[in-house]
Amino acid sequence: MTAERALRLGTRRSKLAMTQSGHVAEAVRQLTGREVELVEITSYGDVNRAHISQIGGTGIFVTALRDALESGEIDFAVHSLKDLPTAQPDGLTLAAIPEREDPRDVLIARDGLTFIELAAQSPTGAARVGTGSLRRMAQLNAYAKSHGLRIETVPIRGNIDTRIGYVHKGELDAVVLAAAGLNRIGRSGEVTDFLSTDIVLPAPGQGALAVECTARNGELAATLAELDDPVTRVAVTAERALLAALEAGCSAPVGALADLLADGQIVKEMRLRGVVGSADGSELVQLSTTGPVPSSEDEALALGRELAAEMLAKGAAGLMGERAL
Template identity: 80%
Template sequence: MTERALRLGTRRSKLAMAQSGQVADAVRQLTGRPVELVEITTYGDTSREHLAQIGGTGVFVAALRDALLAGEVDFAVHSLKDLPTTQHPELALAAIPKREDPRDVLIAREGLTLDRLPKGARIGTGSPRRMAQLHAYARSHGLTIETVPIRGNIDTRVGYVHKGELDAVVLAAAGLNRIGGTAELTGSLSLDHLSVDTVLPAPGQGALAIECVASDAALVAALAELDDPHTRAAVTAERSLLAALEAGCSAPVGALADLLADGQVVTEMRLRGVVGTTDGSTLVQLSTTGPVPTSHGDAIALGRELASEMLAKGAAGLMGERAL
């Protein structure tokens, strides 16, 4: 008797469907079971307000989680950076697959790059994190830029540049990579992958989260085969920093953990964090290095350690609210 298809809950966007399709393929190969995509519309998809206005945290995942808890889907795929830092008590974060490129990319007209933008260049982004770091870069390099809040899917955002309404937009490199067809999407526009020394990504950017109900032990165990331990350790440290700052995914916070190697041997993990005012006038940017985490608790401790140092340097005041 053929086992019933596993139902994978996903948002309807082109990017969500692409990354969920990739996970579905992996689960089919892993389990030998058919997997069908179940499209779910989230509040973040239907609201036209900017993320900071609607709360940011969880607006793209709540409907998917409701479907999981109601038994309408068996597991769900999220962009990890959209996931609240507090784990739902009835759900398991069964797998965090190997991370895609965590960097941001500037898509600009006429072959422009970040350091060659014209005076008064208009850059589209709805992210306070990106705004803060782009303005800080411009200030330090004698550039004048204007950041323009935008929303919409990848095609819509790139379209603003094609139509000449904006000089550039900033997107996550991982999203472009996952949908493929970048050349067809961008055409004659230029792609400038921004160094993480210039713009730190959002905590968890480039990583996916695969959730299912915690009570389904067999499914949790099966999905866990897709987990990448290095990615999980890195994003756990980044999200621990975010949680300790008491900031949500729409706050002007960037973080990236990476592994440092001595030859072929991985020896340490470095965690970098940044908090800034959206006009870029003030940034708190620090890093810490420690042993490669061997447990969930070790990764959390690394994030909390850096958050404590950043708060001592005044990070709370830069987020517009008190963080303890």
């Protein structure tokens, strides 16, 4: 009897992408008993070194993977969910959204400083904080302005090593990264401050992975669905519905987080928070809504759309067009 061929899992080439895809590959091996082969795919976002806001962030890290799925070069793909466009293409299905990692942003700063310490004590004037995200810029600048702190946000690109290297070389005082990525590659010990979501809301879907395959491969989709975490799925669905209703791409200055509110061990409600801001922090629209935990994706979609409508009524649309730095 001929052994089944290895399943081919498409992944970006970065260390982080390979690591998180490796975790999914091992889970699929345990589920199926089949070998899983990682297939490295180079995305447009990996080869174009311009800032994401200038080349158009929507889909730049996922299009090549999706093309490989549709052509049959790979069987399934693993994405960082925050990189996925909100519109799901015909013929592809998000078979699983596994349990989410820490969604927060973190600071890696010189001398082990926290954000407040860095911004309050910079010896050269404004502390230089590097980030590749307009969302982070908007919220950090807004917080600094409202608390009398001095920072200068500096646009950067590159992998985790490159970004942290700016701090080690003294070119920047700090960089802001996603906690989830550092946790997955075992570098969370370098974090000097976990930024409260009251200061910086993460990108919609941040910390979550998306496992995608073709809709026609129903058997594989059903197998991958065993990796799905229902709580994570409804939370990120609400966040991404807000993003979609704002008609914003994943490079826009939009933050969102849906979290569960518990009374002891009993989960009572879900709170969804959203923010849109100008990169300099001078304008910020931030609202939240709380209600029953959605029992379906449709209810989660409705929650996100309702909050987006309130944000648009408060002027969020006027902040959505900001792309250039």
